[in-house]
Amino acid sequence: MQGGVSSLLVGLLLAISRVNGEWHEDTGPWVIATRGEPWPLPSSRLLFTDYYSLDAATFKFKVVQENCDVIEEAVKRYQNIIKHESHLAEKYSKYADNSVPVASRSVSALEIRLGQPCEQYPNLGSDESYDLNVPKGLNGTTVTLNSNSVWGILRGLETFSQLLVHSNNGAELVVRGQSISDKPRFGHRGLLLDTSRHYLPLGDILETLEAMSYNKLNVLHWHIVDDNSFPYVSTSFPDLSAKGAYHPTMVYTPEDVKMVVEHARTRGIRVVPEFDTPGHTKSWGSAYPQYLTACYDANGKPSGKLGPMNPLNEQLYDFMRTLLREVASSFPDKYVHLGGDEVLFNCWMSNPEISRYMERNNMTTNYQKLEEMFVKRVLDIVADLEGKAIVWQEVFDNGLKLREGTVVQVWTGSWSREMFDVTDAGYPALLSTCWYLDHVAGGGDWLKYYRCEPLAFGGSEKQRNLVMGGEAAMWGEFVDKNNVHSRIWPRASAVAEILWSPGAQNETEAAERLEEHACRMNRRGIPAQPPNGSGFCLS
Secondary structure (H helix, E strand, O other): OOOEEOOOOHHHOOOOOEEOOEEEEOOEEEOOOOOOOOOOOOOEEEEEEEEEEEOOOOOEEEEOOOOOHHHHHHHHHHHHHHHHHHHHHHHOOOOOOOOOOOOOEEEEEEEEEEOOOOOOOOOOOOOOOEEEEEOOOOOOEEEEEEEOOHHHHHHHHHHHHHHOEEOOOOOOEEEEEEEEEEOOOOOEEEEEEEOOOOOOOHHHHHHHHHHHHHOOOOEEEEEOOOOOOOOEOOOOOOHHHHHHOOOOOOOEOHHHHHHHHHHHHOOOOEEEEEOOOOOOOHHHHHOOHHHEEEEEOOOOOEEEEEEEEOOOOHHHHHHHHHHHHHHHHHOOOOEEEOOOOOOOOHHHHHOHHHHHHHHHOOOOOOHHHHHHHHHHHHHHHHHHOOOEEEEEHHHHHOOOOOOOOOEEEEOOOOHHHHHHHHHHOOOOEEEOHHHEOOOOOOOOOHHHHHOOOOOOOOOOHHHHOOEEEEEEEEOOOOOOOOOHHHHHOOHHHHHHHHHHOOOOOOHHHHHHHHHHHHHHHHHOOOOOOOOOOOEEOOO
């Protein structure tokens, strides 16, 4: 029998010896999962010696102060999770685990105390802090969960669900007494999901949101369109998807978008859409070629190819205003991602109309100025719509003057230098460079993500305060519904802990907790891959 195990199976490992604090087989050391350890690690935690049993059939969630639909739905979800864990405890009760002390007392309820009325939608400044107390007490003690924000209540419920383990007789759930005071390190803890290069069915997006909630990630960066396809169904410009999507069935209707936003909302997750411009717009040209730049060959004749959007086309800005107004009405978050990366100037340089414009305006070969003209106009549109913009770092690197408050997302080059320069210029920053999930280095490569510290760029306190957080990026060239979840999890879990917890923890201890967490996600229906090599989970 090989490998790291789920929290169910320590009692099964009878044929393996313990040497120098690690488990060994002929194949070498491997990781033993922890028991009832939360992921990501709370910012403050005091453990007691007492253990309490929990009867899933009688355990109650009691809302004693403010209440709303978000809490009511969360209670139903976590009731089901506890019932499922209890069923597994009964199923595998014959495999006794003597590592859990006998629980002489019980917990009867969890009291939810929300201090302020529920917010309708999460935002960048939302309070996600909470206090969770499994107190020392008499039999039938009550767990308390306190927060001033509904989003803190959600995070605390997730933590409580992760504290539950199977008892030494295997037939009941047990929770250790403890006091947790927790809050996130960064306000923006995201996952980029690319649905253009490969279409992802709606169910897989909803499943991703579910897994994000298990890891306390709070932003879905929906890279919804790109060169390859335009699956977003626009009510203003229906031809964009009708002509730009891979297939009529591979689209996201307004009803689909509403479902994603609602599913995210009830889990405390913001949905930030990305409509990348002026480059990465080939699919837009299938319906509206007039808004892209016609490229010319070396002989000065049209090549039949289309390049980035044409900044000289005044009608383009009316088109963008209408589309972005629609986007703002479909996605309630204040932020929209405008892209701006990898704008190739070759087509602009080949186009006679653009060349004449450059000459008339004494811009010579400074095509960054042309890009700046476009970006400024689109940023102004977003501001007019009372929104806020995120752009990729090239917009900053090319020397473009950005509106105050424009967020710059760093993704390439020397990330520490980029983060320093962006924040030194006074712009808020997001980090993604070291968290590209499409860069696979073998199975258990989560440590390379865990070792990236987003504040390790040598900036001042003022600069560090401009770091909003970061995002793991799941680009879609080589993932679809068949492998996207196992490619994301638990690798993105490493990013989640760095962005929530107070810095990287001891890597050996983190590996043990991640082993348990991956199996926990498996039991909840998320096909997370094994993080640490050989082993197994029961579900």
